[in-house]
Amino acid sequence: MIRIFLKLKEQYIKTEMEYPLNFWLMLLSGVVTRFFSMAVPFIICSNVQSIAGWKQDEIYLIMSFLYISEGLCSVLFEGIWQMPDMVFNGGFDSILSRPVSPFYQVLSNGMGLHGIGVVLFGVLSLNYCLIRLDIFRPAVLLMSLFFILCGTVICMSGYLLTNSLVFWYDAGGRSSIPYMISEVGEYARYPIMIYPKILQFILLFIVPYAFIGMVPAMILTGQHMGILCTALILMSIVSLLCTRFIFYRGIRRYESMGM
Numbered sequence: 001m002i003r004i005f006l007k008l009k010e011q012y013i014k015t016e017m018e019y020p021l022n023f024w025l026m027l028l029s030g031v032v033t034r035f036f037s038m039a040v041p042f043i044i045c046s047n048v049q050s051i052a053g054w055k056q057d058e059i060y061l062i063m064s065f066l067y068i069s070e071g072l073c074s075v076l077f078e079g080i081w082q083m084p085d086m087v088f089n090g091g092f093d094s095i096l097s098r099p100v101s102p103f104y105q106v107l108s109n110g111m112g113l114h115g116i117g118v119v120l121f122g123v124l125s126l127n128y129c130l131i132r133l134d135i136f137r138p139a140v141l142l143m144s145l146f147f148i149l150c151g152t153v154i155c156m157s158g159y160l161l162t163n164s165l166v167f168w169y170d171a172g173g174r175s176s177i178p179y180m181i182s183e184v185g186e187y188a189r190y191p192i193m194i195y196p197k198i199l200q201f202i203l204l205f206i207v208p209y210a211f212i213g214m215v216p217a218m219i220l221t222g223q224h225m226g227i228l229c230t231a232l233i234l235m236s237i238v239s240l241l242c243t244r245f246i247f248y249r250g251i252r253r254y255e256s257m258g259m
Contacts, residue, residue: 005108009076012111030117034067040124041190043068052193058221061129062213063189065144067122069151069212073159074115077107080159081178084166093256103247105144106160135220145218150236154212157239158185160247167250200203211235 017023038060045056054062073080083106086092095105126144130136162178184202188209192200203210213230220227 026113071118074112079109151212
């Protein structure tokens with residue numbers, strides 16, 4: 001299954017390479033947008049020593065984990081965002097007719113080229129932060145890979161769960177809910193301690209983006225390592241299982257084209 005998944009992604013890249021300029025512009029756009037988004041903490045930390053006890057490099061560490069996970073979701077699971085159109089245009093019929101898990105098919109469909117640039121920028125930023133924080137060691141790199149895996153699962157689960165709500169509404173295949181949730185997740189680029197308690201709760205347990213960036217950064221800087229590692233693993237598993245449950249419950253409501 002993994003071999004087929006990677007083969008599909010390879011074919012998407014070959015297709016996009018038919019237009020080389022567009023391919024490289026998409027990669028560049030991912031780098032440029034993330035580069036300028038890092039200007040905000042740079043400006044703030046140039047005027048104040050820390051934000052809620054977090055220094056500039058630690059905030060960049062949070063953002064790096066988020067960028068890598070978001071970029072990987074775009075590269076590997078871009079088909080999630082195409083699901084509402086497939087449901088209302090009849091494309092989902094072909095998914096259900098194949099002898100392969102619909103869950104797997106949705107995840108393997110499509111590819112976001114800009115995500116490649118986002119991942120590359122996030123990896124460079126992550127290594128820079130680890131060096132600046134003097135924690136660049138093999139064990140830390142292995143832990144970072146694990147955190148990225150968990151973060152990607154949480155990010156993917158959030159995207160798929162909100163897009164799976166298409167089975168419960170009739171809006172021509174369009175809804176602002178997935179984009180609204182994604183925008184709420186943007187607040188997790190900074191330490192959630194700066195927000196009101198209600199928003200902290202949302203970013204931890206409703207839209208758990210704090211587990212993608214802030215929690216790994218806390219672990220790497222030596223804060224509550226055992227508890228936070230356990231919480232991160234549990235959140236990844238719970239997010240994935242809940243998303244899969246909602247996805248298949250939604251399929252039961254699917255009535256083919258023109259639902």
